[in-house]
Amino acid sequence: MPWTKLVADKAGRSVSFVSDGAGGRIMSYAEAIAEAMDQAMQLDPNVIILGQGVDRPGFVYGTTAGLSRRYGRDRVIETPIAEAAMTGVTLGASLAGLRPILVHMRNDFLLVSMDQILNHIAHWRRLFGGSVPLVIRTIIARGWGSGAQHAQSFQRLFAGIDGLKVVMPATPYDVKGLFLNAVAWSGPVLFFEHRWLYSDKGYVPEKPYIVPLGKAAIRSEGKDLTVVAMSFANRDVASALADLGDEGITADWIDLRSVNPLDMDTIYRSVYKTGRLLIVENGPVNCGVGAEVAARAAEDCWDYLRAPILRIGWPGTTIPAGCKLEESFYPGPDDLRKAIIKLVKQNDSREAYPRRAQISLASRQG
Amino acid sequence: MPWTKLVADKAGRSVSFVSDGAGGRIMSYAEAIAEAMDQAMQLDPNVIILGQGVDRPGFVYGTTAGLSRRYGRDRVIETPIAEAAMTGVTLGASLAGLRPILVHMRNDFLLVSMDQILNHIAHWRRLFGGSVPLVIRTIIARGWGSGAQHAQSFQRLFAGIDGLKVVMPATPYDVKGLFLNAVAWSGPVLFFEHRWLYSDKGYVPEKPYIVPLGKAAIRSEGKDLTVVAMSFANRDVASALADLGDEGITADWIDLRSVNPLDMDTIYRSVYKTGRLLIVENGPVNCGVGAEVAARAAEDCWDYLRAPILRIGWPGTTIPAGCKLEESFYPGPDDLRKAIIKLVKQNDSREAYPRRAQISLASRQG
Amino acid sequence: MEIEKAYELYSMMTEIRLVEEAIAREYPAQEIRTPVHLYTGQEAIAAGVSIHLSDEDYVVSNHRSHGHCLAKGMDLEAFFKELYGRQGGVSGGWGGSMHLCDMSRGIAGTSAIVAGGVPIGAGIALKQKISGDRGITVVYFGDGAVDEGVFWETLNFAALKKLPVLFVMEDNKFASQTPSEDRQAYEDITPIVSAYGVPVFKLDGNDPLTVAEVSGRAIEGIRKGRGPAFLCCKTYRWLAHVGPSDDTNTGYRTREEVTYWQNRCPLARMGQYLEVADPENSALRVEAIKLRWAAAVARAIEQAKEAPYAVD
Amino acid sequence: MEIEKAYELYSMMTEIRLVEEAIAREYPAQEIRTPVHLYTGQEAIAAGVSIHLSDEDYVVSNHRSHGHCLAKGMDLEAFFKELYGRQGGVSGGWGGSMHLCDMSRGIAGTSAIVAGGVPIGAGIALKQKISGDRGITVVYFGDGAVDEGVFWETLNFAALKKLPVLFVMEDNKFASQTPSEDRQAYEDITPIVSAYGVPVFKLDGNDPLTVAEVSGRAIEGIRKGRGPAFLCCKTYRWLAHVGPSDDTNTGYRTREEVTYWQNRCPLARMGQYLEVADPENSALRVEAIKLRWAAAVARAIEQAKEAPYAVD
Ligand SMILES: Cc1ncc(C[n+]2csc(CCOP(=O)(O)OP(=O)(O)O)c2C)c(N)n1
Ligand SMILES: Cc1ncc(C[n+]2csc(CCOP(=O)(O)OP(=O)(O)O)c2C)c(N)n1
Ligand SMILES: [Mg+2]
Numbered sequence A, B: 001m002p003w004t005k006l007v008a009d010k011a012g013r014s015v016s017f018v019s020d021g022a023g024g025r026i027m028s029y030a031e032a033i034a035e036a037m038d039q040a041m042q043l044d045p046n047v048i049i050l051g052q053g054v055d056r057p058g059f060v061y062g063t064t065a066g067l068s069r070r071y072g073r074d075r076v077i078e079t080p081i082a083e084a085a086m087t088g089v090t091l092g093a094s095l096a097g098l099r100p101i102l103v104h105m106r107n108d109f110l111l112v113s114m115d116q117i118l119n120h121i122a123h124w125r126r127l128f129g130g131s132v133p134l135v136i137r138t139i140i141a142r143g144w145g146s147g148a149q150h151a152q153s154f155q156r157l158f159a160g161i162d163g164l165k166v167v168m169p170a171t172p173y174d175v176k177g178l179f180l181n182a183v184a185w186s187g188p189v190l191f192f193e194h195r196w197l198y199s200d201k202g203y204v205p206e207k208p209y210i211v212p213l214g215k216a217a218i219r220s221e222g223k224d225l226t227v228v229a230m231s232f233a234n235r236d237v238a239s240a241l242a243d244l245g246d247e248g249i250t251a252d253w254i255d256l257r258s259v260n261p262l263d264m265d266t267i268y269r270s271v272y273k274t275g276r277l278l279i280v281e282n283g284p285v286n287c288g289v290g291a292e293v294a295a296r297a298a299e300d301c302w303d304y305l306r307a308p309i310l311r312i313g314w315p316g317t318t319i320p321a322g323c324k325l326e327e328s329f330y331p332g333p334d335d336l337r338k339a340i341i342k343l344v345k346q347n348d349s350r351e352a353y354p355r356r357a358q359i360s361l362a363s364r365q366g
Numbered sequence C, D: 001m002e003i004e005k006a007y008e009l010y011s012m013m014t015e016i017r018l019v020e021e022a023i024a025r026e027y028p029a030q031e032i033r034t035p036v037h038l039y040t041g042q043e044a045i046a047a048g049v050s051i052h053l054s055d056e057d058y059v060v061s062n063h064r065s066h067g068h069c070l071a072k073g074m075d076l077e078a079f080f081k082e083l084y085g086r087q088g089g090v091s092g093g094w095g096g097s098m099h100l101c102d103m104s105r106g107i108a109g110t111s112a113i114v115a116g117g118v119p120i121g122a123g124i125a126l127k128q129k130i131s132g133d134r135g136i137t138v139v140y141f142g143d144g145a146v147d148e149g150v151f152w153e154t155l156n157f158a159a160l161k162k163l164p165v166l167f168v169m170e171d172n173k174f175a176s177q178t179p180s181e182d183r184q185a186y187e188d189i190t191p192i193v194s195a196y197g198v199p200v201f202k203l204d205g206n207d208p209l210t211v212a213e214v215s216g217r218a219i220e221g222i223r224k225g226r227g228p229a230f231l232c233c234k235t236y237r238w239l240a241h242v243g244p245s246d247d248t249n250t251g252y253r254t255r256e257e258v259t260y261w262q263n264r265c266p267l268a269r270m271g272q273y274l275e276v277a278d279p280e281n282s283a284l285r286v287e288a289i290k291l292r293w294a295a296a297v298a299r300a301i302e303q304a305k306e307a308p309y310a311v312d
């Protein structure tokens, strides 16, 4: 089994959001995916790829380029536009011993195959045992009037289900390491990429390496609040925090990386310290993954919270196509900055709540 | 338009969970649905019904019995097992001027039609205007080894989306009034029934009446905590509260009735008073509707909360079929009772948190 | 074909062609900020079908909908306002190119999910059937849509209930960059569809007269209550799957193939027909039609650009 | 047919019949607490197909799976433990009647979502094809499953990629209580399927010899790399859609129809064949087979009842 030999990269601690290669190799998020796909196929002849466009000149924004030439059309399978069946085929191939990777150009199309994902894939292993290694790669788009059916961000539909893992990498480093780990994992993984991250550049080791599934990354450390974000929303956080120098505010910035399972330990540890939590959803706020983060913190960090938990994200409406509508639909770094200031200034009352301060950090973390 | 003439029933304030007819007419939840279906079809010739089994001897557990005889097979349409297409057909019929009601025997089957519901129905009105009156009736099952694919409770997938309303009635009174209002409403409504409520009996007025969409019902009033529940989970709440006499604990018990939109006003008003919130999900806790309720309360009731917010519900695993596994899968009144006692006893510290008490109720409610 | 009908056909196709050409021209200015799937080269289908439709008939369409909507009478100015994201757009600026609608003209909406609109059209037809309306519903979709199961579910239901639907498949050989033979086990869809008991018409989708004649027959049958019919129109898209440019050099199709189909231009063919059928007037009238639409398109674009942006 | 094969067929069918009868008998005691969709009357299909299969071949099945699983070699004791929710059940007590599996015998799992298992079977066959295994995959489904689009998507994909799948449609006339004619526009599915280029065999699903003979031919072709084949087996379910009783009096079918099919009992037919083919021994051997399975079933039930409940 080649997959048990992969180890986490030592050099890249992945603390910084932008390239921290320190002389290391820099490549784009898209290139990192392409390399990960290639290495996965090279590592293990059981890895196959299925999807619309995986073997056509567009090559899913270049991320599958060259693969069919290198590994043959038996392993790089151009498919009909039949997401439901192809998802079932992916499950079946996995049961039979392959490690299939199914690719969708938009996560909006996952809805066509929801029955196979939630009624079948998510339950198969719990029902029947064995391993069900499979990855469903899919892309969140945004902008240029993508609109109602081509810019949604559906991670929330797949979070909260024990039988699925869901990752949303935000950096070139993570996208490669998480992808290889998703392929290595013995169960199903939904892999959400973001189209607007494709040209982001950063440090990416050449050798195959893994980033742990279900572990968040601390992108920066601070004292005043904890900001939790996922996928592209991290870029807004980066801008907002960079802009906060004057205010003298610093934040623990946590990139979730995985939304299922959630790395609550990392979040809790930070909230114990900062007492304030802001969650930035890449998607609608209402019933988003952030709701679960907030609900758990409201239960488990109760004694440490010094202010209400805030969430930022999209409205729950249909995503508009018109450019001005689109502009005002998405919250930006400025909204984030305002929320951060509001949260930090508001209700700073550690003294007023003696009981909370009493309970020592150690006793809760132990 | 017959639908604008329906009014809320005056007599039935629907405060009590069990029959409060005071001599009024008592009927079962199932009979109330059947009557509502019948009255809807009688009120408006544009109402049609589609589904598997709607015109076959089982009649969806009796709820469509007699309708095809009374209203003809043009209006009571037995369909192929093709949920995706039939959901699109339902949308089309609605656009063209009908008020279609699509019936599924299990909400698990909704997944096959997810694309039509979330990519189409939920957006149609926002994109194109006009009215899109349609109802999708579906049933949550439980027990007797229904298991992995026949006992799920998927309300969370449809909550949080502006373009859909989602109701989960728990009483015979509500099921009729909410159904008629769902049919009357100019947009799409997902109507989740619970199979284990079908034989519950209660007061149901004979005349057509409506229960407001998006409004919770206060089932009992108390001082120590607020318990929020939905659908069948309300029955567990009823038992748990009845068992709490000795403890001297009383609760505001709120039956959500609608999970989209959420009636946060009613919840907030209660939490302002009690300072404690327990949410009981009819479904997995993780990323459930209760997460959203908790997250909003953690933001908006911050100054009134006197203890962590608790949630109770199912584990996130596949639902087991074996009878002992099933028994331990579902939390029961006893788990609820324990959670209530824990919540009320824990951390009773109104005095310790003077700032919170300072802010007057009125100023927040205004 | 009656000569005035022939001019109408020519006019419809001219409108569509000029609109698509104008979009292609304007697109680089980055004011039309919405993905466009241009209909250039396929005009004969929408025009040939729509010539038989009135406001009581509905159409439901897909991502490549400009031609379908314009042929069904969509207001040019409201159309362009939608593309430019302006107030007064057919979908209030909310939809963009992929989500056009005007119920008052029987344009029931367009879905950008492949095959997503197909069952919706059947639902409209169900209403028409139940209420005994004279109207029918036309559902447009590509050769890609028949890959999706929901197409077959809908075909079965429509045939079972004898719904007044005309299924119009625009077989332009590709779904995005993938040719049918890489997606479909069958070479010919028509025997499959006809085994559902649905009358099938396989035709040259680049010949407006054929489309008009055959769809006329199909629609007549549908209006008589005979249930759905299916047109399989062979055609070709000249430009990229999405966007205003020619993507032939990416390698998924040959220059020869594109040229072959450009030489089978439906508009040119209609022009030739008019030349023969109405040698006296055609030159003048054809020129007048072109000028009229060129002016109308230019005016609509101007008005769209001047309109205030749609805002929330 | 070789006589030993014939006895094997008879034995498989006997096992299934006795299991289903035992379930029906035990069910009122409410210890089997899982919805059961009994296979009584349809035994010839699973047996006739399975006689050609070995452990390297897979089956994927649906809600009515007992026969499919037992014919493929599912352990009787583990089967009953699953139904009784006990430890040692084939799915650890987690699945119940609707979710049975034993990969070691090539039973890849069963889905209670109509048509849900169909693409999964094709996925297994994709693996077999890619790795050049000799094995094939059998997908069982009812006449209801072909209503679902995912069936047609899968058929297309399997035919396109020439996957080693045998599609076995058990056409028992009803999906729950709804007859095919109320759900399907076509009377005969076979011309539709064969238009995908898939060899189609329409046969009497109540005749075990025919099923064995025809499926043998179909499987031979599949093993030779010719791609998928499709069996349309006409049959009938004797008992209710779900549960152990006879639901004829609810009115969706007539007593005459049920009796007609009961008179076409596949087990009886096989018995008659053996009588003719092996007049010397058949009486004794048939009796022995019955006794052996009756004992095995009784023992398995007993062991299941004694086993500890599956707990978390
Ligand atoms: C469910 C779904 N899958 C994939 C896509 C991506 N997609 C958009 S258009 C298209 C090709 C459609 O081809 P066809 O139906 O032949 O129409 P054409 O573009 O050729 O007119 C695809 C695959 C989508 N929009 N929806
Ligand atoms: C997607 C979905 N829709 C509906 C059902 C409910 N259902 C269970 S079995 C069944 C009938 C299946 O009929 P058929 O495929 O002919 O199999 P049979 O029961 O006749 O063996 C239906 C409708 C389901 N399980 N899944
Ligand atoms: Mg095409």
Ligand SMILES: [Mg+2]
Residues within 6 Å of the ligand: D142, D143, D144, D170, D171, D172, D173, D174, D175, D176
């Ligand atoms: Mg059947």
